[in-house]
Amino acid sequence: MKLGVLFSGGKDSVYAAYLAKKAGHNLSCLITLISKNKESYMFHTPSIEKTKAQAKVMKIPLIEQKTKGEKEKELKDLEKAIKTAIEKYKIEGVVTGAIESVYQASRVQEICNKLNIECFNPLWQKDGEEYLEELLKNKFKIMIVGVFAEPLNENWLGRAIDEKFIKEIKELHKKYKIHIAGEGGEFESFVLNCPLFEKELEVKKFVDSGKGNSWRKEVEVR
Amino acid sequence: MILIISTCSETLHELEFVKPIEDIIGKEFKTVNYKDLTQKHIDSAEKIIICGTSLKDNTFLKELGKFSWIKEYSKPLLGICAGMQIIGLVFGGKIKKKKEIGLIVSNFDKTFLGLDGVKQVYALHNNFIDFSKIPEFEVFAKSLSCDQAVKHRAKKIYGVLFHPEVRNKEFIKKFCLL
Structure with a gap:
């Protein structure tokens, strides 16, 4: 179809x-x-x-x-x-x-x-942890480009979704009820590479802005 | 073993209408699309769940013969959305048009596998069956326009028009414990 x-x-x-x-x-x-x-x-x-x-x-x-x-x-x-x-x-x-x-x-x-x-809606009701693990298994390269919830801060901007990220976000889920996949808008992501891409995108320039627990990373890619 | 029957004509829709139910059940289930359903599947199941499908997908309506076994089925059976419509049609009900999409309020007059009083449920349908016209069934809950929850008066055959896998996951767990 x-x-x-x-x-x-x-x-x-x-x-x-x-x-x-x-x-x-x-x-x-x-x-x-x-x-x-x-x-x-x-x-x-x-x-x-x-x-x-x-x-x-x-x-x-x-x-x-x-x-x-x-x-x-x-x-x-x-x-x-x-x-x-x-x-x-x-x-x-x-x-x-x-x-x-x-x-x-x-x-x-x-x-x-x-x-x-x-x-x-192929992700409908999908378990957050299972989902993030699937992204890694399928070789998705993903960057965090926005955080909008306590206790996330500017240190999370630019991070990759990897095993370390999954471990830490699971801990924050337990403590702060942050959705593991960021479905509540706790964080936003940008895909730099995956099997649908002919080549990986490179971050050419970026500007971080925000305060407290609300930060954005505006990236320029090529 | 719980048999999950998919009514989806597109495999991609099974991630949306079948996988969430598999995740709630967790273990000891087998999933089969209704097109591949055999008597052996039915006989080997302790209970059966017939899932829903997308708003535009009504292919199952043309193949109701695949579901004629329901009339004689004596173990627990749950039909969700398309599954409920199939149960109603097998028992002689008529399909009617009424669209409900999104969270709606449903009033459970009597306890229905743990659901009672006024509950928010997720609806996604263009059609429904008026079960008040089917003598074998009792209506447990209605929305403003449609019968939302029904049960066979003598058997453990349940039907819900709403999608319990979205906001009423406990309901599916209760059915699995029957």
């Missing part, structure tokens, strides 16, 4: 795309919403403009849709982007990286239902 990937460039949407491809589907386009609202309810925001570089190494066309990121208006913008994907790339379904967010998942389901296309 021809699928459009709701794509943020973070681990969830890239891994969902990987699973869809592995199941024999055709990844026809990536759909990225660029939200002006950094606190968007629907869309992952840090480093999102870097999805262009990922689309290039995946050799998949990218649909970029700007949105002001106001609560329900951004859903109209998402619908517009999915309609473009249906018209331009003849997609028959979308694939998302939703894990637990009923808010995000049910809104995407509504849009797909209205547009009469399939909606795939």
Whole structure:
């Protein structure tokens, strides 16, 4: 089936795309919403403009849709982007990286239902630890580009998701109830390499900004 | 052994509608797609769960013959969403259109495998069955528009229209203990 990937460039949407491809589907386009609202309810925001570089190494066309990121208006913008994907790339379904967010998942389901296309959520309800281990097993190289919860701080920016990361995040899960896969928005990630990429992306420049337990890393990749 | 029957026509959907149920059960289960279901699978199971599928996937409706065994089945059986619709159709119910997507409120008039009173449940369906028209079944919970939880009056055959694997995981564990 021809699928459009709701794509943020973070681990969830890239891994969902990987699973869809592995199941024999055709990844026809990536759909990225660029939200002006950094606190968007629907869309992952840090480093999102870097999805262009990922689309290039995946050799998949990218649909970029700007949105002001106001609560329900951004859903109209998402619908517009999915309609473009249906018209331009003849997609028959979308694939998302939703894990637990009923808010995000049910809104995407509504849009797909209205547009009469399939909606795939291959990470739905997935156990956090099992998920991170699978990412490592499948050779995903992932960088932390945002932290937004106590006790995470600027020292976590730029870290790779590796065995050490999994061990530490599991401890923080026990103490602070941080979701192991960051599904509560505790941290955001950016994929530098995976089996869908023709070559690994290199970080050319970066700027860290933030305070306390809320930090972002804006990266430039090539 | 618990037999999990997938109603998905796309393998990728099984990660969304079947794997979460396997994770809740944890061990001693076997999963089979309804297209590959045999009498041997049914006979070797202590209990059976028939899972749901995506909003757009109604392929199972064209192959109800694969489920005719349900009418004579005497061990515990749970149908989730598509699974509940299959149970209703096998017992002579009629399918009706009503969309519910997302968290909805369901009112359990009587305790239903640990669920009682007003509960939030996750809905994902375009169709439902009106079980009040099927004399063999009792309705335990309704949402504003649909029957949400039903049980066969004489057998341990349960149906839920909502997806308990999302917000009501304990319910599935309770079924497994029957």
